[in-house]
Amino acid sequence: MQQHIKAPFHNVTGGLFDSVIKADVGEGAGKIIESGGTILAWADPDFPDPAMPASVQQALIDSVNHGVSSHYVMPIGPRELRVAIADKIQRQTGLDLDPSRNIIVTPGSDSGLFYAMYPFLESGDEVLVPTPTYPNNMVNISLMGAKAIEVPTQAENNYQIEKSQLEKHLTPNTKMLVICHPNNPTSVVYRKEVIADIAEFVIENDLILICDQAFEDIIFDGIEFVAPASLPQMLERTVTVCSMSKGYGLSGLRIGYIYTSDTLIDKYYGAAVNILGAPSHLSCAGAIAALHDDTIINERQVRLANRRATVCEIFNSIQGVSCQAPESGILQWINVENIGNGADITQFILQDQNVLVNPGGQYGKGFEGYLRLIYGCFRDDVQLFNACERVKDGLINFK
Ligand SMILES: Cc1ncc(COP(=O)(O)O)c(C=O)c1O
Numbered sequence: 001m002q003q004h005i006k007a008p009f010h011n012v013t014g015g016l017f018d019s020v021i022k023a024d025v026g027e028g029a030g031k032i033i034e035s036g037g038t039i040l041a042w043a044d045p046d047f048p049d050p051a052m053p054a055s056v057q058q059a060l061i062d063s064v065n066h067g068v069s070s071h072y073v074m075p076i077g078p079r080e081l082r083v084a085i086a087d088k089i090q091r092q093t094g095l096d097l098d099p100s101r102n103i104i105v106t107p108g109s110d111s112g113l114f115y116a117m118y119p120f121l122e123s124g125d126e127v128l129v130p131t132p133t134y135p136n137n138m139v140n141i142s143l144m145g146a147k148a149i150e151v152p153t154q155a156e157n158n159y160q161i162e163k164s165q166l167e168k169h170l171t172p173n174t175k176m177l178v179i180c181h182p183n184n185p186t187s188v189v190y191r192k193e194v195i196a197d198i199a200e201f202v203i204e205n206d207l208i209l210i211c212d213q214a215f216e217d218i219i220f221d222g223i224e225f226v227a228p229a230s231l232p233q234m235l236e237r238t239v240t241v242c243s244m245s246k247g248y249g250l251s252g253l254r255i256g257y258i259y260t261s262d263t264l265i266d267k268y269y270g271a272a273v274n275i276l277g278a279p280s281h282l283s284c285a286g287a288i289a290a291l292h293d294d295t296i297i298n299e300r301q302v303r304l305a306n307r308r309a310t311v312c313e314i315f316n317s318i319q320g321v322s323c324q325a326p327e328s329g330i331l332q333w334i335n336v337e338n339i340g341n342g343a344d345i346t347q348f349i350l351q352d353q354n355v356l357v358n359p360g361g362q363y364g365k366g367f368e369g370y371l372r373l374i375y376g377c378f379r380d381d382v383q384l385f386n387a388c389e390r391v392k393d394g395l396i397n398f399k
Pocket of ligand 1: 254255
C-alpha cells in the first residue's frame with residue numbers, strides 16, 4: 001500500500017517504526033512521564049498541574065448539567081463564541097469584525113493553521129517562512145506539496161524580520177508568507193515598523209500572509225503588539241490564526257479561531273464541515289466563559305512576568321550559556337552554541353536528568369546551537385525552578 005501514498009506524505013512518520021522520540025505522538029513522552037521524568041518541551045501552560053480557571057470549570061459543569069452539549073454546534077462555531085471573539089479582537093487590534101462574516105472557530109489552532117493555508121497552496125508554490133519558527137507551519141506547507149523557503153532571522157537583530165531578506169528569497173513561485181507573531185521559539189514580538197515593512201512587502205508582491213498569533217495574549221515590558229491584519233489593505237490578504245491554548249491556558253479544550261476578510265472566510269465557511277468537522281460544544285461553552293473573564297490572562301501575565309528573571313538567572317549563570325528574558329508567553333530560548341549541539345545536549349539532559357527540552361534545530365536551519373524550554377510549565381514557581389536547575393546540571397555535566 002505504501003506506493004499509493006502521495007509524495008508529500010512519504011517522509012511523514014509517527015515514531016512507530018523508527019527510533020525518533022517525538023514528544024507529541026507515539027510513546028516517547030509517555031515513557032518519560034511514567035519514569036518520573038519532567039517534560040519542559042510542550043508549550044502547554046501550567047503542564048502537568050491541574051489549572052482550570054473557576055469560571056471555565058463552572059461553564060463546563062453548567063453545560064454538562066444542562067445536557068445540550070451532546071449536540072453539534074455549527075461547524076463554524078456557535079454565534080455566541082464568535083461574538084465574544086470579535087469583541088476580543090476589537091479590544092486588541094481595533095478591527096471591527098462581523099462575527100458572521102469574518103470569524104471561524106477551529107478545533108485548536110493547529111487545525112486552524114492547516115486550514116488557513118489549504119485553499120491557497122499546491123505543488124510548485126513557494127512559501128517564505130522567517131525562522132526560527134513553529135515547525136508545524138513548515139510541515140503544513142510540505143504536506144500540501146508546496147515548498148517552505150526558510151528566511152533566517154538574526155539574534156543580533158533580536159530576530160526581527162528584514163524586508164530585504166524576504167526580497168532576496170522571492171521568486172515568481174512565491175505565493176505566501178507565514179509568520180509566527182509573537183514568535184515560537186524565541187518569544188520575540190515583531191515591532192510596529194517591522195510589521196509595517198511586512199505589510200508593504202506582502203502588498204507589493206501580491207502575497208497572502210498567514211499570521212500565527214497563538215501567543216498574542218501575554219506580552220511583557222509594555223512592548224506594543226500590532227496585528228498585521230489591522231494595517232490598511234491587509235485584512236483582505238491576511239489570514240490570522242489564534243488560539244485559546246496559550247494565553248488562556250485551555251489547550252485541552254482544543255479551541256482556536258481564524259479571522260480574515262468576508263471574501264476569504266466564505267471559502268472557509270464553505271468547506272468547514274468537510275475539513276474541520278465542528279468544534280466541541282462543551283469546549284465552546286468553556287471558551288465563551290474564558291473570553292468573558294479578564295482575570296485569567298491578567299493572573300498568568302503577572303505570574304510569568306515574575307518568573308522570567310529567575311529562569312534567566314539560572315541559565316545565564318552557566319559558563320558558555322546565555323539567554324534573554326522572554327518578550328511574550330511561556331517560552332525560553334537559550335543559546336548553548338559554545339558548549340555543543342542542541343540535539344546532543346537535549347539527548348544528554350534526558351539521560352542525565354530525565355528532563356525533556358527541545359533542540360533549537362527543530363525550529364529552522366542554523367539554530368542548532370539553541371535549546372527551547374517551557375518556563376510556563378507547572379503552577380508552582382519552585383517546581384519550575386527546580387526543573388530548570390536540573391537542566392542547568394545537565395548543561396554543566398555535558399561534555
Ligand atoms: C506557535 C504555535 N501556533 C499554534 C499552536 C497550536 O496550538 P493549539 O492547536 O493548541 O491552538 C502552537 C502549539 O504549540 C504553537 O506553538
